[in-house]
Amino acid sequence: MTDEVGTPKAAPPVPHANNKTRRMVMRSIAMGGAVVGASLFGFFPVLRKWTPRLRPPGAIDEADFLAACIKCGQCVQVCPVRAIELGDLDEGFGVGVPYVPAREQACDFSCDAVQCVLACPTGALSHKISKKEEVRMGLARLDRPNACLARKGEGYKGAARPAPFKGVHRYPEIDRWKPVKLAEYKYDLELCDLCVRECPVPNAISLEPMSKDPGDKRKTPVVHQACVGCGMCEMICPTEPASIVIDIRRKWGDA
Amino acid sequence: MKLLRSFKVMLGAQPEKPTEYTPEALAMMEARRQVKGPEKARQIKEAHAEKHSHKWRNIRWATLIMVNMIFVLSFRFDVQLVEGSLTASRVIGFHFADLNSAIQVMLAYKVILINLVIGTGTVLFMWWLLGGRTFCSWTCPYHLLAEIAEKIHLALAKRKMVVDYPLHRGSRTVLYVVFALLAVASGYTVFESISPTGIVSRALIYGPGLAMVWVLGLLAYEIIFIRRMWCRYICPIGLTYGFVGAVSPLRVTYNMENCLNEGDCRKVCLVPHVLDCTKKTYAEDVNVAIGADCTRCGLCIDACPTGSLKFEVKGLNKLL
Numbered sequence: 001m002t003d004e005v006g007t008p009k010a011a012p013p014v015p016h017a018n019n020k021t022r023r024m025v026m027r028s029i030a031m032g033g034a035v036v037g038a039s040l041f042g043f044f045p046v047l048r049k050w051t052p053r054l055r056p057p058g059a060i061d062e063a064d065f066l067a068a069c070i071k072c073g074q075c076v077q078v079c080p081v082r083a084i085e086l087g088d089l090d091e092g093f094g095v096g097v098p099y100v101p102a103r104e105q106a107c108d109f110s111c112d113a114v115q116c117v118l119a120c121p122t123g124a125l126s127h128k129i130s131k132k133e134e135v136r137m138g139l140a141r142l143d144r145p146n147a148c149l150a151r152k153g154e155g156y157k158g159a160a161r162p163a164p165f166k167g168v169h170r171y172p173e174i175d176r177w178k179p180v181k182l183a184e185y186k187y188d189l190e191l192c193d194l195c196v197r198e199c200p201v202p203n204a205i206s207l208e209p210m211s212k213d214p215g216d217k218r219k220t221p222v223v224h225q226a227c228v229g230c231g232m233c234e235m236i237c238p239t240e241p242a243s244i245v246i247d248i249r250r251k252w253g254d255a
Numbered sequence: 256m257k258l259l260r261s262f263k264v265m266l267g268a269q270p271e272k273p274t275e276y277t278p279e280a281l282a283m284m285e286a287r288r289q290v291k292g293p294e295k296a297r298q299i300k301e302a303h304a305e306k307h308s309h310k311w312r313n314i315r316w317a318t319l320i321m322v323n324m325i326f327v328l329s330f331r332f333d334v335q336l337v338e339g340s341l342t343a344s345r346v347i348g349f350h351f352a353d354l355n356s357a358i359q360v361m362l363a364y365k366v367i368l369i370n371l372v373i374g375t376g377t378v379l380f381m382w383w384l385l386g387g388r389t390f391c392s393w394t395c396p397y398h399l400l401a402e403i404a405e406k407i408h409l410a411l412a413k414r415k416m417v418v419d420y421p422l423h424r425g426s427r428t429v430l431y432v433v434f435a436l437l438a439v440a441s442g443y444t445v446f447e448s449i450s451p452t453g454i455v456s457r458a459l460i461y462g463p464g465l466a467m468v469w470v471l472g473l474l475a476y477e478i479i480f481i482r483r484m485w486c487r488y489i490c491p492i493g494l495t496y497g498f499v500g501a502v503s504p505l506r507v508t509y510n511m512e513n514c515l516n517e518g519d520c521r522k523v524c525l526v527p528h529v530l531d532c533t534k535k536t537y538a539e540d541v542n543v544a545i546g547a548d549c550t551r552c553g554l555c556i557d558a559c560p561t562g563s564l565k566f567e568v569k570g571l572n573k574l575l
Contacts, residue, residue, distance in 0.1 A: 028423040028488065031481070032430055035449070035489055038469075039437070042448040067363035067442050070356050070371070071453055072343035073461055077330055086457060088464035093443040095466055096342075096457055121343045121350055121370045122360055 045092035053091070053099035054231060054248050056084050057107060057135040058117040058125035062249065068124035071096030075116035075125060081168050081179050083107040083231075084116060100137070102231025102246050107137075109200045109230065110170040110179055132201060138229030138246040139254075140195075140205060142221055148243040149192035150207055153217035156192040159183050160238045167235055169198065182236070195221050195233035195244050202226065205233060225252045258501060261546035265497050267425025270531035273539035280540050283511055287535075299517050302560035311553025311566075315393055323396050327459050341394070341456035342447070343374060350374035354382075354499065355492040356453065359446055362438035379499055385551070386503030388496045391486065392525070392552035396459060397451040397470070398486065404474045405483045405525075412482075419482040424528065431491040451485060452492055483525060493550075501547035504569045509533055509543045513561035520555035520564055530555060533563070 045051055046066065056075055059065050075098050076084045083105045087094040098116075100107050109132040117125040129135060145151055161167060161182045168179035187194070191207075199205050204227040207219040221233075221244060233244045264270050276284070290298070326344070329337040338345045342356040352374030361367060382390055391398050411417040434446040447453055451473060454466045477484045486493060509532050516535045521527040529546040532538040545564075556564045 024421060025423050027420055028426040031422055031484070031488065032426050032433070035430065036433055036437070039434070039445050039449045042443065042445060043441075046443070063442060064364060067444060068360060068366070068368075069444075070343040070352065070360050071444075071447055071457070072339040073457060074339040074343065074345060076461060077335075077338045086461055086464075089448075089466040089469060093445065093448050095448045096453060119338070119345075121339075121345070121352060121374055122364070122368050123366070123370070 042092035042095070045090060046094065051087075051091045051094065052248050053087065053094065053097075054102050054137055054229070054246055056098050056100055056116045056125055057114045057132070057137060057228075057230070058120070058127070058129040059137070060124060060126050065124050066093050066097060068122045069097045070122045070124075072121065073098070074119040074121060078111065078115040078119045079107075080110040080115075080177075081105060081108060081170070100231055102234045103242055104235070105167045106169075106231035106233075106235035108169050108179075108198075108232050110177075132228060132230075133226065135228040135230065136251060137231070138248045139250045139252065140223045140227050140229065140233050140244055141247050141250075142223070142243060143245040144239070144241070144243045145220070147239045148221065149239065150219045150221060151210065153219075154192060156187055156189045156194065156238055158186055160185070160187060160194055160236050169232075169236070191217060191219065192238065193219075194236045194238060198232055198236045200230060200232055201228050204228065227252075258547075261501065261548075262498075264528055264531075264546055265494070265548040266428045267423060270528050270537070272537055275539060277540045280511065280538060283541060284536060295515070299515050302515060303519075305560065308557050311557050315553060316399065318393050319396070319399055322394050323456070323459055326456070330460050340453070340460050341396070342453050343371075349377055351378050353452075353492070354378055355495040356444070356447060356450075358435070358495065359438050359444040362435055363442050363444045365439075365442075382496055382499050383503050384505065386500040386505040387507075387545075387547060388493050388550040389500060389505075390496045391490075391493050392550035395452050395492070396455040398550075400451075400455065400470070400474055401477060401483055401486055404477045408478045408482050411478065417479050420480055422481060422484070422488040424488065426488045427490065427494055430489055431494050434491055446491060450490075450492070452490075486525060493548075497547045504571075505551070506567055506569065507545040507549055507551060507553075507556065508565055508567045509538065509545060510563050510565070511538050511541050511543075512563070514563040515561060519558045519560070523554040523558045525550055525552065525554075 055065060060068065073086055076086060083100050084098045085101055087097045087099060089095050114129055114132065114135065117127060117129055142148060149156055159182060163183040165183050167182050169182055170179045171185065174180055193207050196205050196207050203224055205221055205223050208222045210216060210218040210220050229246045231246050234242045234246050237244050325337050326340060336347055341353055343352040350370050350373045352371050354375055357371045357375045360371065408417060412419060437445040449469060451470045454470055458464065458467050473485055514533060516533065520533055521530045524530050526548045529549045532543040556566065
């Protein structure tokens, strides 16, 4: 301590040009680091799979999909039922990348081909697909068998998803091109078969009897290999939450 | 050589004073030297007696808003003339793709996509024709927000409530390389996840989300700490377009003849280093074309009381 008192105080550094430049460069490095750091936050949601998303028809392998998608939303614009939404910041590198929120609005192939695939400028939605039967978004799975109305032998009356539900579906018997709000379409079913009835893909799902007894009304939905994972069954299922869900990107034969 | 120097300045080098001048420029500078202080001050005062024009700014703002509204309205009313957003779109069936987004995708995906090549070709030609970083000031929606933020920053700075902490302009070049490498190494379009251009464009068209918080944060930072931080020191999109429009028929030119060197143009300029030629003895010729980093925003043209800065189409002056 005493030694230091004796030493003359160093003169405060004169702020000259070099010093100013050095500070500026240090600031720039800090800013650059902060910006790159912020951009790298995108890794967390992606690698941790925080927000698994059902991708639109034709989506290539997830990692490639995130790389190839230019985040323009042209697929969103061509979808007649607005089944495609764009990811937000919580999805990391998935920000601006399209997904189908099946429970809110499934893809029912109203466009009659795969318009989103045709709209994609980067091949993130693979142009190898030309009809709905070739789509592989995922696979439907009976998630809550005990809630399933068909398995309980129960019918269903009324709108599959009552108001304020906003989702729409194309009913060919009403209007070939104009989708109708689910909340406005009333059903009266002796045995609930909504998932089978409204499935847009032939032979993707069927109701099978649960026992050999002919008096037993109970049936169970069975998903077949033709299932493309469009999410229609998940949207239409009247139980809350849905008894049948889509396993994102699962293929036939996967565990 | 000139082009090389213009690139160097764009990448972050300090503009240099020319070592050689044309005889015409020398003669003009000599004549200028004869004008003494009080006379000069009188000239400047006289030139500034008239109010600033906002002609080009208004035209530019109208264009920027219109371009973005075409995207928005075309989706809202399902016109299908313009589909997509600023990162990629289809205009009456023609593919358009933002060059920087396309580069990011190709670096991350490592596949050359035909539609993207076509799209970038269209855009490349368009922006080469318009030149410089025209995209930035005439189309980018973040530019408009940042321009407003910059005005707020300057107003606050005038009242000494905030101070600008300028950064090194070379940081944009470094970040350009970093983001390119990140795309290659990670296989994700890393930059796109924070690009306010894409975020704002999508927010306008498809509705805002959480991502706008990032954009508003950036704007707040620009207001308080660093004047026009994103556009000046970070955005790789600007650099990409800078290269594209480096040699284009349309440009801003400087004419030394009536210039009073009072520097109002540099005060309003987003990239003042390109206007270095307007400093006394910094112009090597009577007429100087403004460098590659220029966004062709026209603010300097509006600000110049003597008409020394002008938009010009190369070769057309001789025709007219």
